[in-house]
Amino acid sequence: MGVPVVAGVLSGRKGVVAKLGMDAHWRGAIVVCNGLREAGMDVVYLGHTTPADLVAAVRRERPDLVGLSSLTGNHLQECRRLMSALDAEGLGDLRVVVGGTIPAEDRDTLLALGVDGIFGTGSRLDVIVDDVAALLGH
Amino acid sequence: MEQPAEDARIRSASGVPLPEVAVPGTAQRDPMDPAGGPDGGPDDRLGLPGGFPYTRGIRPGMYRERPWTIRQLAGFGTAQETNARYRMLLDGGATGINGVFDYPSLRAFDSDDPRAGADVGRGGVAVDLRGDFDTLFDGIPLDEVSVSLVSSQPIGAVPHLAMYVRSAERRGFAPARLAGTSQNDFLMETAITIAPEALPPAGSFRLACDLAEFALRTMPRWNPVSVSGYNYREAGADAVLEMALCLAHGQAVVRALLDRGFAAEPVLARVTFFLSAHSDFFEEVAKYRALRRMWAHWVRDELGVRDPRAQLLRYHVQTSGVTNSARHAHVNIARSALQGLAAVCGGTQSLHVNGYDEAVCIPSEHAALTALRTQYVLLHETGVAKVADPLGGSYLVEYLTDELEERARRVLERIGELGGIVAATERGWVHAELARTAFADQKAIENGERLVVGVNTQLDGDAEELDRFELPEGSLERQVAALERARSRRDREAAGVALKLVARACRDGENVMPAVLDAVDADVTLGELGRVFRDELGRWEFPLWQEC
Ligand code: B12
Numbered sequence: 001m002g003v004p005v006v007a008g009v010l011s012g013r014k015g016v017v018a019k020l021g022m023d024a025h026w027r028g029a030i031v032v033c034n035g036l037r038e039a040g041m042d043v044v045y046l047g048h049t050t051p052a053d054l055v056a057a058v059r060r061e062r063p064d065l066v067g068l069s070s071l072t073g074n075h076l077q078e079c080r081r082l083m084s085a086l087d088a089e090g091l092g093d094l095r096v097v098v099g100g101t102i103p104a105e106d107r108d109t110l111l112a113l114g115v116d117g118i119f120g121t122g123s124r125l126d127v128i129v130d131d132v133a134a135l136l137g138h
Numbered sequence: 139m140e141q142p143a144e145d146a147r148i149r150s151a152s153g154v155p156l157p158e159v160a161v162p163g164t165a166q167r168d169p170m171d172p173a174g175g176p177d178g179g180p181d182d183r184l185g186l187p188g189g190f191p192y193t194r195g196i197r198p199g200m201y202r203e204r205p206w207t208i209r210q211l212a213g214f215g216t217a218q219e220t221n222a223r224y225r226m227l228l229d230g231g232a233t234g235i236n237g238v239f240d241y242p243s244l245r246a247f248d249s250d251d252p253r254a255g256a257d258v259g260r261g262g263v264a265v266d267l268r269g270d271f272d273t274l275f276d277g278i279p280l281d282e283v284s285v286s287l288v289s290s291q292p293i294g295a296v297p298h299l300a301m302y303v304r305s306a307e308r309r310g311f312a313p314a315r316l317a318g319t320s321q322n323d324f325l326m327e328t329a330i331t332i333a334p335e336a337l338p339p340a341g342s343f344r345l346a347c348d349l350a351e352f353a354l355r356t357m358p359r360w361n362p363v364s365v366s367g368y369n370y371r372e373a374g375a376d377a378v379l380e381m382a383l384c385l386a387h388g389q390a391v392v393r394a395l396l397d398r399g400f401a402a403e404p405v406l407a408r409v410t411f412f413l414s415a416h417s418d419f420f421e422e423v424a425k426y427r428a429l430r431r432m433w434a435h436w437v438r439d440e441l442g443v444r445d446p447r448a449q450l451l452r453y454h455v456q457t458s459g460v461t462n463s464a465r466h467a468h469v470n471i472a473r474s475a476l477q478g479l480a481a482v483c484g485g486t487q488s489l490h491v492n493g494y495d496e497a498v499c500i501p502s503e504h505a506a507l508t509a510l511r512t513q514y515v516l517l518h519e520t521g522v523a524k525v526a527d528p529l530g531g532s533y534l535v536e537y538l539t540d541e542l543e544e545r546a547r548r549v550l551e552r553i554g555e556l557g558g559i560v561a562a563t564e565r566g567w568v569h570a571e572l573a574r575t576a577f578a579d580q581k582a583i584e585n586g587e588r589l590v591v592g593v594n595t596q597l598d599g600d601a602e603e604l605d606r607f608e609l610p611e612g613s614l615e616r617q618v619a620a621l622e623r624a625r626s627r628r629d630r631e632a633a634g635v636a637l638k639l640v641a642r643a644c645r646d647g648e649n650v651m652p653a654v655l656d657a658v659d660a661d662v663t664l665g666e667l668g669r670v671f672r673d674e675l676g677r678w679e680f681p682l683w684q685e686c
Contacts, residue, residue, distance in 0.1 A: 019332065020256075021241075021253065021254075021255075021256045021257050022241040022242055022245065022247070022253060022254060022256075022257040022333070022334070023241065023257070024241060024244075024245075024331030024332050024333050025331070026331070026332045026373075027372075027373055027374055027460075027572075027576050030573050030576065030577070031576055031577050031580045034573070034577045035577075035580075047332050047680060048332065048333065048334045050253065072241060072257055072260050072261050073260045073261070073499070073609075074256035074257050074260060077255065077256035078256050101497075101498070101499075103498065103499070103606060104601075120464065121463075121464045121497050121498075122463060122464055122465060122497075122593055124584055125580060125584060126584060
């Protein structure tokens with residue numbers, strides 16, 4: 001069953017995780033935060049963030065990864081706003097992944113916006129950890 | 139190697155060890171022994187349907203007397219679009235309305251709030267003004283059809299009910315004739331869903347009680363609080379935590395209203411519950427039975443209330459969304475039907491069955507109608523409606539009923555030690571418990587301890603393509619335009635004065651409802667009311683998730 005998480009594969013890495021717009025479903029985001037922490041990542045959970053808050057958090061925390069979570073269907077509009085805010089601040093190189101209720105047909109749009117990975121409903125934590133590790137050049 | 143008969147690893151979904159076969163003696167006390175009560179007194183655990191402690195159901199004839207209410211969730215886009223969906227469901231055989239609101243409306247933000255933009259009309263209907271309720275319930279006889287307002291969070295529930303009442307009055311339905319429910323659950327605002335600018339638990343709880351006080355005085359057919367165990371379960375709780383949180387919260391609401399001077403009976407007759415139907419069939423049936431028993435005992439033994447109508451735990455059930463998979467969505471029809479069967483075997487008063495597209499989008503018309511028809515399969519074809527408490531006396535179900543009761547009682551005691559449900563929330567205990575159980579559940583799926591078809595087993599075949607529900611074009615724009623029109627047309631001074639009076643009621647500790655009713659008459663918007671509540675009652679930093 002799946003790939004066992006390599007302990008510490010994300011040690012020394014930092015992530016910030018945020019919810020998009022007014023979406024209030026925290027279960028998946030918190031589960032993922034805990035999964036990343038178990039793999040060694042230092043994760044700061046921001047909860048709801050405006051684009052300005054996210055930029056401020058990125059400047060403050062200097063993360064390797066930004067993780068966004070949305071289940072209400074607001075992901076296209078909200079990701080567009082966040083990605084352009086990061087770009088405008090010269091933070092466009094940051095690795096960004098998105099999870100939640102993301103329909104297959106929106107994947108290309110998100111990738112075109114500069115999102116590096118998409119983890120929809122039913123994603124396994126070990127797969128998320130592995131993909132993130134690969135993305136961060138483990 | 140052969141497994142021993144008592145394999146400690148084989149447990150129910152919430153951890154109750156299961157015997158190979160249940161026999162007399164599996165349950166510690168024989169539920170069928172008429173003298174099986176404590177100290178050899180009469181049995182006070184099972185009784186008959188309609189008799190104390192209502193383990194077997196709240197009415198003697200159960201569904202022979204009255205089938206459960208068929209109450210399918212509906213809501214998206216604008217009031218006009220949702221009104222059409224309500225009518226489609228009623229025409230198709232729904233017997234009650236279950237109205238959901240979009241996220242800005244739940245949290246009392248206006249549709250043109252900069253933070254609301256991408257969520258307007260998603261997952262529920264957008265409402266801003268009393269006028270939206272005129273459109274939402276247009277043509278629906280509000281004295282005949284019971285209406286559940288899934289206004290989950292008190293900050294939204296208070297203005298929603300005010301708008302509903304004022305709108306109904308204009309159509310000639312006096313408040314006393316309105317039958318329905320406000321969800322109005324402070325845990326939804328402070329633990330189950332996160333939100334920007336949540337009220338602090340005590341402030342949210344106070345608003346919930348203000349609504350309840352108003353409804354108890356003027357709306358005898360209205361259930362002012364629906365303690366929403368379903369939502370606690372979906373956030374991560376197991377059956378035991380769902381039960382304990384429900385009891386702790388229900389008891390806190392009742393006590394707070396007694397402190398406001400009410401007699402116990404009218405309050406108890408109106409506090410209702412909303413429970414989940416998860417996948418472990420026998421455990422779920424046992425859960426409903428144990429909860430009824432625990433509630434009845436609390437009412438009789440702790441509050442000393444003897445009126446049978448005040449001892450009944452009445453509830454609505456929804457099949458569990460989180461068990462549904464996106465990959466093979468049509469399998470969700472079977473899953474939800476089985477969960478619905480558990481709900482009615484357990485004696486629910488009302489039921490929503492999820493659409494097969496639950497894990498993908500809000501229900502398309504086809505998914506909604508299939509779910510509605512599934513309810514009629516349960517009602518007409520399975521035979522479950524013919525005999526009350528069909529599983530009563532089953533060694534297994536009685537054992538699970540006892541075990542869940544015992545386990546929930548221990549958690550309830552823990553909440554008591556923490557100072558009750560409001561204090562336990564303030565301290566972050568509720569959040570930590572939910573996060574812990576949610577993570578454990580994810581782990582159980584990933585290590586194969588819990589098998590879920592289409593998630594970690596039976597993965598053959600491609601993911602199914604669905605005709606996804608799409609939000610009607612232009613919903614957001616129409617809603618915002620109507621809001622701006624109403625703002626520019628209203629008497630600004632009157633609206634300003636009305637808002638000040640709401641603020642004053644908040645500050646002075648008076649019931650806010652009268653001032654809110656006046657405010658919605660003056661076309662004060664939902665978001666303006668929300669801002670006053672936040673300014674006056676405070677904004678709360680959620681307990682640090684870092685620690686969860
Ligand atoms: C649980 C649940 C709830 C709970 C939320 C509890 C909580 N604290 O989270 C409750 C019952 C409270 C709830 C309420 C509502 N819900 Co809800 N809910 C769900 C449900 C059933 C499961 C979500 C879940 O937690 N799954 C378990 C977790 C572990 O999975 P996950 O969140 O998908 O996360 C995984 C991946 O997506 C990914 N992931 C997620 N985030 C991130 C982040 C990063 C960085 C990464 C790498 C990966 C990642 O990894 C996770 C592990 O696999 C879904 C449907 C479904 N089956 O998916 C509907 C669903 C999301 N809800 C929905 C709606 C509409 C609502 C409401 C708005 C309804 C209403 N109007 O009242 C309300 C209110 C919520 C609000 N105010 O915003 C809709 C959204 C519709 C849409 N997208 O078009 C859905 C799809 C149901 C439906 N079909 O109608 N809900």
